[in-house]
Amino acid sequence: MATTEETGSRARTRQAILQAAIEVLSRNPAASLGEIATAAQVGRTTLHRYFAERSDLLAGVVEEGITRLNLATARARLAEGTGAEALHRLCAEYFDLGDLLSLVFAEPQLITDPAWATGVCDDDFHALVARGHADGSIDPALPATWVQSVLWAQLYAGWSYLLEHEVSRHEVLGLVTRTVAGAVAPRP
Amino acid sequence: MATTEETGSRARTRQAILQAAIEVLSRNPAASLGEIATAAQVGRTTLHRYFAERSDLLAGVVEEGITRLNLATARARLAEGTGAEALHRLCAEYFDLGDLLSLVFAEPQLITDPAWATGVCDDDFHALVARGHADGSIDPALPATWVQSVLWAQLYAGWSYLLEHEVSRHEVLGLVTRTVAGAVAPRP
DNA sequence: CCGAACTGGAACATTCGTGTTCCATAACGG
DNA sequence: CCGTTATGGAACACGAATGTTCCAGTTCGG
Numbered sequence: 001m002a003t004t005e006e007t008g009s010r011a012r013t014r015q016a017i018l019q020a021a022i023e024v025l026s027r028n029p030a031a032s033l034g035e036i037a038t039a040a041q042v043g044r045t046t047l048h049r050y051f052a053e054r055s056d057l058l059a060g061v062v063e064e065g066i067t068r069l070n071l072a073t074a075r076a077r078l079a080e081g082t083g084a085e086a087l088h089r090l091c092a093e094y095f096d097l098g099d100l101l102s103l104v105f106a107e108p109q110l111i112t113d114p115a116w117a118t119g120v121c122d123d124d125f126h127a128l129v130a131r132g133h134a135d136g137s138i139d140p141a142l143p144a145t146w147v148q149s150v151l152w153a154q155l156y157a158g159w160s161y162l163l164e165h166e167v168s169r170h171e172v173l174g175l176v177t178r179t180v181a182g183a184v185a186p187r188p
Numbered sequence: 189m190a191t192t193e194e195t196g197s198r199a200r201t202r203q204a205i206l207q208a209a210i211e212v213l214s215r216n217p218a219a220s221l222g223e224i225a226t227a228a229q230v231g232r233t234t235l236h237r238y239f240a241e242r243s244d245l246l247a248g249v250v251e252e253g254i255t256r257l258n259l260a261t262a263r264a265r266l267a268e269g270t271g272a273e274a275l276h277r278l279c280a281e282y283f284d285l286g287d288l289l290s291l292v293f294a295e296p297q298l299i300t301d302p303a304w305a306t307g308v309c310d311d312d313f314h315a316l317v318a319r320g321h322a323d324g325s326i327d328p329a330l331p332a333t334w335v336q337s338v339l340w341a342q343l344y345a346g347w348s349y350l351l352e353h354e355v356s357r358h359e360v361l362g363l364v365t366r367t368v369a370g371a372v373a374p375r376p
Numbered sequence: 377c378c379g380a381a382c383t384g385g386a387a388c389a390t391t392c393g394t395g396t397t398c399c400a401t402a403a404c405g406g
Numbered sequence: 407c408c409g410t411t412a413t414g415g416a417a418c419a420c421g422a423a424t425g426t427t428c429c430a431g432t433t434c435g436g
Contacts, residue, residue, distance in 0.1 A: 009404085009412065030218040032393055043414035048395070106294070108348075139370075145353060146363050153345035154371075157337040160296075165333060175334050182327075183342075183371040197382070197434080220423055231384035236425070 014050050016040045018064045021057055026102035033057070062110050065100055072097055078124045083132015084181060087151070090128075091177050094155050105156040132184070139186040147184055154180050202238050204228045206252045209245055214290035221245070250298050253288055260285055266312045271320020272369060275339070278316075279365050282343050293344040320372070327374040335372055342368050 020040030024031045033054060037044040051057035072093040078086045094101065104111055129147050132138025138147065158176035162169060208228030212219045221242060225235040239245035264278040282289065292299055317335050320326025326335065346364035350357060 013412080033395095034393080044394095045396095045414055045416095046412080049413085053395075054393095139366075141366070142363065146349060146367075149345040149349050150342070150367055153341040154338070157341035161334060161337050175330065178327075178329070178375070179334075179338055179371045182373055182375065183367045185370055187366070187370065188376070201382085221425095222423075232424095233384055233386095233426095234382080237383085241425075242423095 010050075013042065013046065014060075017042060017047055017050055017057070018060055021061050022064070022103055023099045025061065026099040026106065029103075029107050058110065061103075065104060065111065068097060068100055069094075069104075073124065078128045082135045082137040083128055083130075084137035084184065086128045087132065087138070087147075087184065088177055088181065090125075091151065091155065091180055092173060094151070095158060095173050095176060098159070101155055101159050105152055136186060138184045141187075142184060150183050151180060154183070201230065201234065202248075205230060205235055205238055205245070206248055209249050210252070210291055211287045213249065214287040214294065217291075217295050246298065249291070253292060253299065256285060256288055257282075257292075261312065266316045270323050270325040271316055271318075272325035272372065274316045275320065275326070275335070275372065276365055276369060278313075279339065279343065279368055280361060282339070283346065283361050283364060286347070289343055289347050293340055324374060326372045330372060338371050339368060342371070 017036070017040045020042075021036050024036050024039045028035075033047060034044050036057070037047040040047070047057070051060055073090070076086065076090040076093045078090065080086060081089075097104075125148060126144045129138060129142075129144035133140045142150075154176050158172045161167070161175070162172045205224070205228045208230075209224050212224050212227045216223075221235060222232050224245070225232040228235070235245070239248055260281040261278070264274065264281045266274045266278065268274060269277075285292075313336060314332045317326060317330075317332035321328045330338075342364050346360045349355070349363070350360045
């Protein structure tokens with residue numbers, strides 16, 4: 001199973017299909033392969049040539065998603081600063097994931113079933129929250145798992161808000177970070 | 189179109205189907221009618237007798253959902269107390285909606301497309317937030333539409349949290365209300 | 377007790393998504 | 407320039423969900 005480097009054309013088409021799949025499936029997880037192929041500006045035959053079955057495409061999407069999530073998590077440098085500061089950075093990085101955000105949130109099964117917890121970010125995230133509990137920047141009454149739920153829920157809410165209201169991406173990110181910060185801040 | 193009162197049997201079966209539809213569709217919006225019929229302990233033929241087409245069943249679910257939402261909103265007495273206090277009560281009432289919560293959140297199209305805004309709660313909710321802005325219990329930087337997004341996102345997060353963690357309903361409600369309160373509280 | 381209402385199983389036609397095969401055409405590299 | 411590679415259209419078989427019809431069994435009220 002040599003991870004043979006594919007020719008430029010193949011790699012490009014493959015990426016186009018994956019990107020289209022993320023966009024379409026984030027809006028409608030039950031979308032047909034035909035819709036995805038059309039969105040990717042590719043024939044359905046070609047799609048099947050890259051991903052024989054629907055499950056193969058889904059696996060590809062998961063792989064791509066995990067890659068992007070890991071990159072975003074790394075960019076957030078979770079180990080630096082106070083817990084709340086790191087959470088703020090993570091918020092901004094994840095928000096940039098765009099459609100992938102909705103997809104991960106709408107289909108938790110996608111990232112829960114397969115080999116997801118393989119050193120993605122869960123451990124780092126728990127460490128982040130623990131640090132926040134210790135340095136007083138995150139309410140100790142909130143378990144890390146809950147903070148995680150809050151983060152994802154707010155990111156999703158922000159992304160949806162962006163799609164259905166006349167606001168700039170920057171403004172929405174501000175609302176999300178402000179809201180998350182307030183949500184996890186220790187009560188006075 | 190006489191709203192003829194149906195016999196007890198018919199009304200009961202109809203409710204059982206609607207309840208099953210809410211439960212099943214909240215977990216999988218693409219569920220087949222067969223699954224819903226099975227969940228309702230009813231034959232597929234019977235289901236079709238009450239709701240000729242899938243769209244009819246969906247319409248019935250929407251109607252039922254709007255009814256329950258209106259009742260919950262009324263119980264919350266949005267006009268009493270400070271904005272934050274009313275929001276807290278609304279949080280608790282909506283949390284009790286259970287499966288319906290997930291369904292409304294997962295399928296926003298269901299309540300957006302048809303005649304939803306018909307005096308459901310939108311106006312009262314905006315008034316609530318405005319009161320909160322005035323009495324200093326809700327951050328004036330947060331528009332009412334955003335507060336609404338935050339509320340729904342947290343409710344959904346809480347409900348999911350309840351399903352996948354070993355925590356009591358009461359504890360989760362506490363987390364949700366605490367989080368929402370912190371999220372909308374004015375920054376010091 | 378009898379008839380009307382309610383029920384659900386079985387069978388059917390229809391539609392839609394899926395996965396496959398075959399073939400013709402366009403693009404790209406040596 | 408020619409062959410390899412990538413593409414996409416057309417047609418097909420298959421399965422699942424849908425919507426319909428028919429019929430037999432059960433329940434309920436009068």
